[in-house]
Amino acid sequence: MIKLDFEKTNGLIPAIAQDYRSGEVLMLGFMNSRAFEKTIETKKATYFSRSRQALWTKGEISGHVQNVKEIRVDCDNDTILLKVDQVGGAACHKGYKSCFFSKVQESDLKIVESKVFDPKKVYKK
């Protein structure tokens, strides 16, 4: 049995998604215990949306799911690292491969990556 420390941060622990091939860090979400179980069961990254207060399988709208290749847990059992195969090649809802497309530079943030898709086309209904 795997016992993670969900208590320290009110039931939610951070989960990092990393491209399993390139090592690029794609995004960070939060998981409650149910999201963690569902991720193991389905092998698709499932987070807990703090804004919607509900389970959120990444890619359920965009189709850009994260197929989980490996799950790591840190030394304090309070952070998760997912090594994923990112469908569509992009994790960020703003169209970038990684959510970390901005760099701290001269006391400001500068976008240093290029968009992979147009969010207006992917998220249209």
Added chain:
Amino acid sequence: MIKLDFEKTNGLIPAIAQDYRSGEVLMLGFMNSRAFEKTIETKKATYFSRSRQALWTKGEISGHVQNVKEIRVDCDNDTILLKVDQVGGAACHKGYKSCFFSKVQESDLKIVESKVFDPKKVYKK
């Protein structure tokens, strides 16, 4: 000016440290605004220790500081990614290069990395 969203999680946001050469994810800590400022000023990763409720410059005891090569911020301005040069080659206080040395395998956690140093020798006082 860089405005991060420290409010969402009571003044603390997650900060991922990644080896700037290999891309390996080393650890995750939390930062308050002062820790973030100090990291930019000193170019050494400084976190906020939740257990000690104080600023914590990584490596202040072990000497294993993290020299910050680049700082990324995510699309919601609520997560930080540090690309670091990890002095001593190991970030984890248990002696491993990365804190994520355990893998989820058959409903259990299995250690899949080797220790780089002996914590008893590094942390002896």
